[in-house]
Amino acid sequence: LGIPYDDKFQFEASSNVFKGILPNSFDSWTGDMGLIALQILNELARTNGAGLQDVQRPPKVQQLINAWLFSLPSPSEMDHPLLWPENGQEVLQFSSTSKIYRLLDDLEEDANWLIENVFDKDRARFPETATWNGEQIPCFSVEGFKWALALAKSRAFFLDGNLRLVPLLDMCNHADDAEEIRSSSMGAFGATKGAQLIAATNYKVGDEVVCSYGPKSAADYLLEHGFCPPECWKTAVSELSFEIDSEDRFYDDKLDILEYETYDQAPIDPVQSFDIVSAPGRDGKPDPAMIQFLRLCKLSATDAFLLESVFRKEVWDFMADP
Numbered sequence: 001l002g003i004p005y006d007d008k009f010q011f012e013a014s015s016n017v018f019k020g021i022l023p024n025s026f027d028s029w030t031g032d033m034g035l036i037a038l039q040i041l042n043e044l045a046r047t048n049g050a051g052l053q054d055v056q057r058p059p060k061v062q063q064l065i066n067a068w069l070f071s072l073p074s075p076s077e078m079d080h081p082l083l084w085p086e087n088g089q090e091v092l093q094f095s096s097t098s099k100i101y102r103l104l105d106d107l108e109e110d111a112n113w114l115i116e117n118v119f120d121k122d123r124a125r126f127p128e129t130a131t132w133n134g135e136q137i138p139c140f141s142v143e144g145f146k147w148a149l150a151l152a153k154s155r156a157f158f159l160d161g162n163l164r165l166v167p168l169l170d171m172c173n174h175a176d177d178a179e180e181i182r183s184s185s186m187g188a189f190g191a192t193k194g195a196q197l198i199a200a201t202n203y204k205v206g207d208e209v210v211c212s213y214g215p216k217s218a219a220d221y222l223l224e225h226g227f228c229p230p231e232c233w234k235t236a237v238s239e240l241s242f243e244i245d246s247e248d249r250f251y252d253d254k255l256d257i258l259e260y261e262t263y264d265q266a267p268i269d270p271v272q273s274f275d276i277v278s279a280p281g282r283d284g285k286p287d288p289a290m291i292q293f294l295r296l297c298k299l300s301a302t303d304a305f306l307l308e309s310v311f312r313k314e315v316w317d318f319m320a321d322p
Contacts, residue, residue, distance in 0.1 A: 001209070002186045003166050004194035008057045011039040011156075011165040017054055018042075021118060028113075029106035030149060032163040036156055037148035038114075040165075041139055043069050048130045068167040070133055072151060075143065080150040080226040082107070092222070100223060111145040154225045159183045159195055161268045166195045175210035176231035215276075215287075240290070244270040244297050253307040254296055257315055268293075295319040 007015055013032030017039055028034045045051030047066060057065065075083060081092055081100055093101050119126040119140040126140040138144035155170035156163050160183045169181055177200060184196035197211050213225060218232040244254050258268040274290040296319050299306065306315045 001169065002184060002194050002196040003169060004186065004192050005160070005164070007055065008061050010167065010195075011036045011152075013163045015039060017052055021052065023117075028110045030110050033149055033152045033156065034107070034110055034145075036152040036163060036165050037145055040069075040148040040151055041144055044130045044132060044137075044139055044144075045125070045127060047132075048127065050125050050127050050130070052125065065167060068171075071171070074132065074135070074137055075147040078147065078150060078226075080154060081223055082146055082150040082153070103223070107146055107149050108142060111142040114145070115141070150226075153223075157181055157195070160193065164195065169195055169197060169211075172197065172209055172211040174213045174225070174227075174229055176212065176229055178210045178212045180212045180214050239273050240276055241271060241273040242290075242294060242297060243272075248300075250300065250304055250307055253304075254299070257296060257307065292316070292319045 003009055013035045015035070030037070042051045043065060046053065047069065081089060082104065089100050093099060128139060128141045129136045130139040138147060152165060156165040179198050179200045181195055181197050184194060186192050186194050186196065203209065218228045221228050221232055244251060248254065255270060258270065272293050274287050306318065
């Protein structure tokens with residue numbers, strides 16, 4: 001199942017929906033997740049005749065987005081740590097190095113800033129509540145932002161260096177032995193990039209389509225998705241970080257490669273972290289993205305000709321070759 005990268009079909013951190021509404025100086029604590037949360041709230045408001053109308057979709061695509069929106073769990077239905085009662089959040093706070101109180105503080109600070117500087121100045125476009133499936137739910141408010149952020153954290157993926165929430169693909173539940181959603185080239189000439197899910201097994205009519213949410217620690221699964229899969233009970237996950245050496249004589253050229261590869265998205269940072277997973281049944285092979293980044297880090301000597309501008313378009317893909 002493949003869906004092309006297109007702002008008519010998906011929500012992404014680099015979207016221009018709130019361009020001109022949020023000041024250029026706006027530097028949120030919730031980052032890209034917060035930007036996607038705002039887009040979810042905007043879609044909710046649009047179904048009520050409010051919100052920003054900048055996203056123009058063909059009628060059938062808009063029907064798909066609306067159907068997706070009304071299939072989401074409401075704030076009262078959603079079981080996510082951001083929406084847990086305080087006593088549950090307190091247990092999680094003191095049981096994990098992933099501190100939920102910090103995240104709650106960040107989202108409340110962002111939400112209150114947005115209310116004061118954006119939402120309260122135009123409540124016709126940014127209503128506090130909206131009608132959804134016949135009930136009133138929070139919209140452009142602290143509680144609405146918290147709900148939308150929980151949806152973004154539990155459903156979005158990092159693909160091609162950008163955070164994306166892709167309706168339909170986001171509805172796949174997790175299975176430990178399934179394939180991850182990955183970036184892929186598609187179309188007649190392979191010129192269209194998009195998100196793709198490949199089945200790990202043969203499906204029969206009526207079977208549930210699943211994907212893997214990737215190698216994460218039990219704490220990360222719980223804080224991001226609200227559950228811990230069975231694999232986490234017997235899996236060890238460590239994190240390794242690598243950085244392109246600032247003293248590398250080719251440092252600027254390597255940064256150019258990372259920026260050129262993602263010029264239309266969020267540039268890949270010169271510091272990258274990767275999860276290393278040890279679990280029964282794993283093939284022991286390292287993350288291909290880690291190998292790709294390490295090859296660029298270590299590229300030197302006579303191989304440095306690959307950093308020249310004439311090869312820049314191909315060098316990142318070259319690093320990914322086995």
